[in-house]
Amino acid sequence: MDSNLSSMIDLSPGPLPSSLQLTREGKLRHFLTIEGLSPLMLEEILDRAEQFVTLPNKNQSKAPLLRGKTVINLFFENSTRTRMTFELAAKRLSADLINLDINTSATSKGESLLDTIRNLEAMNVDMFIVRHQHSGAAHFIARYAAPHISVLNAGDGHHSHPTQAMLDMLTIRQHKGAFPPLKVAIVGDILHSRVARSQIHALTTLCAGEVRVIGPRTLMPVGVEAMGVNVFHDLYEGLEGVDVIIMLRLQKERMQNALLPSAHEYYKRYGLRKEALACAKPDAIVMHPGPSNRGVEIDSVVADGSQSVILQQVSNGIAVRMAVMSMVMSAQSGKLK
């Protein structure tokens, strides 16, 4: 029963029983992936998030929805920014939040992941926010977690980053309303991007009119068309007439791995500059999950331009996380009645 995460989770790479994320009554219990969730559920998350959106200069009132709850930021992979958004979301819901950086903690004493989980559960913890470099880590924890625990996936390997996708959907809906008429382009390293995977699932579930993925062949997953997207290798062609442009962050490691010639070359072909932006609809919005590499995947003029909604995405990130946290906790309390 001693767990070796990387081997165990590789044993179950298949599709997730969607029941794992939902209670018997169909409420959201964990939030691990967009895959398998109904359009209604996604809309519910967006509607709930909308209630938590506050203008930066408006007075924030603390919501007591998670008072007395303990949330653990269980980060196996460093990400200050994502950790902070979950921390802020938890605190604004009045939860107690504890950051646990697993590299520097119990596991260094040889404790297995499952032992760590069991111990945290025994401390009466209510929610794990899991970030992990291995695909499937959050699922694994959700599968073995005690019934009173909810697990939120804050990014696992190349697999999924569902809160990121939902904050993107929220931002799109705020600007464009309904999804069916929309053409959306996702540009960059599709192959390694958990963000792209989650966005594609969300967009197709919400019946976006067309989802395009644009990028070099070396960074395009084989058979990605099966996800319901159209593939482009030319940026200008791919952006033709789209309503929404989502730029992905380019990991520097890709250049070292010889998947790409150079950052400069990449920028020339796939960086979003004014000329490329002009191919999209005049009111197209420009998105990026951040932090952006200016001059690599996006020009500063565009990133800071009038069509950019990048900072609104950040604000929406807090609201979406508050929404999902309050939903899974209310599903938990419903279960107990």
Added chain:
Amino acid sequence: MDSNLSSMIDLSPGPLPSSLQLTREGKLRHFLTIEGLSPLMLEEILDRAEQFVTLPNKNQSKAPLLRGKTVINLFFENSTRTRMTFELAAKRLSADLINLDINTSATSKGESLLDTIRNLEAMNVDMFIVRHQHSGAAHFIARYAAPHISVLNAGDGHHSHPTQAMLDMLTIRQHKGAFPPLKVAIVGDILHSRVARSQIHALTTLCAGEVRVIGPRTLMPVGVEAMGVNVFHDLYEGLEGVDVIIMLRLQKERMQNALLPSAHEYYKRYGLRKEALACAKPDAIVMHPGPSNRGVEIDSVVADGSQSVILQQVSNGIAVRMAVMSMVMSAQSGKLK
């Protein structure tokens, strides 16, 4: 007056004046060691802790007992798990908690320990949770701390770990009721274990029927019998007929120090496996302070088996820490009236 902790505390290695832990009215002011506390006081801690025990799936309501109080986790030695249990306990009592890792802070600027303490006191801090690699560190701080400060020992060198001992006593009482009829065995590296020392004091104070210590000669303190325990070097013999088995964690450093031949050899002789467990009473409980080295001091089958109460110990750890925190703070406020 410039303090050199390691030298100063070696100057006072003798028994602690029990008055240091108690107010003039006999209430708990600091919690430094089990030694010298009355059975009544230990029972009061257990009774108070019992009120803070909540089932994992029951709604936690925040107790306001420490609202407005500031608690500092003053950790000179790293221990994520212990720090977390104190942090959770403090937050569930509505205290403000600040983690202060002393290796990476003021002392690196050459500030002495006493200066650090004086400065924290001046910041209107109310409680120090002290973890230190030197025996006597928490006593030293308590001795020199300002009157409005309470000190809790979270483990000092090989000396004492009183909250760990009390959570063990709570777990035993929950399963076995009264202590006098009980035979309790503590197994492993008795020599270096502050946990074992505190457990022995707690068990003898609570009049446990028999306390046995089991381990190799190299890991057994000379003259340990004077503490009121019976010594065994054979695991099977020592476990014969006991009600409670407490396994200790084996530090890997012991093997390097040539005190032990190998982990494998240790496991063969002192690891708790089914066969050894069968020597104890059929309803014996198995305890471990965690994190356990599966396959070194305990077999996974036993650690996860029906007689194991290891995770219950973890839950009780929060409750005991909440109990002690609220007791010392109420003793402080009583003093001020």
Added chain:
Amino acid sequence: MDSNLSSMIDLSPGPLPSSLQLTREGKLRHFLTIEGLSPLMLEEILDRAEQFVTLPNKNQSKAPLLRGKTVINLFFENSTRTRMTFELAAKRLSADLINLDINTSATSKGESLLDTIRNLEAMNVDMFIVRHQHSGAAHFIARYAAPHISVLNAGDGHHSHPTQAMLDMLTIRQHKGAFPPLKVAIVGDILHSRVARSQIHALTTLCAGEVRVIGPRTLMPVGVEAMGVNVFHDLYEGLEGVDVIIMLRLQKERMQNALLPSAHEYYKRYGLRKEALACAKPDAIVMHPGPSNRGVEIDSVVADGSQSVILQQVSNGIAVRMAVMSMVMSAQSGKLK
């Protein structure tokens, strides 16, 4: 628009438009430097701080003035002690506080400072506490921050440390009352000290009778007399008849840079010992921003003596920070009406 802080802030080293710190109605919006603030504003800070001073053994009640506000400790330079005082101040005002150590976070992903600021703003943060090794960093952030953000300078390069200066003023006022009759000596490394700069501005603004700076020529800024101070190179001469002695911390780096022969030599000439203290008025108070190097710039007998008010400075540090935090937040909410 990609920001390179060190170059950009060197472009604007001139005097700060005092309007940057104040709202149109003349209320404190940021707290970046003492320079340019009116005596009335400094007195207002001191009066407000006085209300937050509590005796260490008196029950602290939590002020709800910052409930629902998010404060970020944005530390580009490590300082456990200063960070803690801001954290305590924020928590005692019921704010949510998040520590962000910028060395180990977003900027390591190549994100520029301005991008970091923009992202934090988008997360609906209300206040940045900025500590930075470059002079002007807090000003830079204040200049570019969104309207709903307040910036407090927690020390920038050799430039300014205004909350430290104000806690010193509070301590002086508590002991000596009005400033005009006072002779105040600041002793040590004036050249590299942001603390000294801020103290001089505060003392001259509050019309202290005489401000003296004492130190070796190598550690004295050229033309410092223009700040309205009298310069001394002999400790005994400089301390003659003063009411207040402020010792500065000597950075060990100064010795390595050949600005000083040795710590021992420095102590002989500028260390505050009983004999030197005897030159001051008999009721002179001794101050130090801490942490002090005992035996380098101050003798332990003096640091712990009856004239020392060093620990009172620490207590006042929390009160002053609470005062400034509540003032800038109330200026913000006034702005919105």
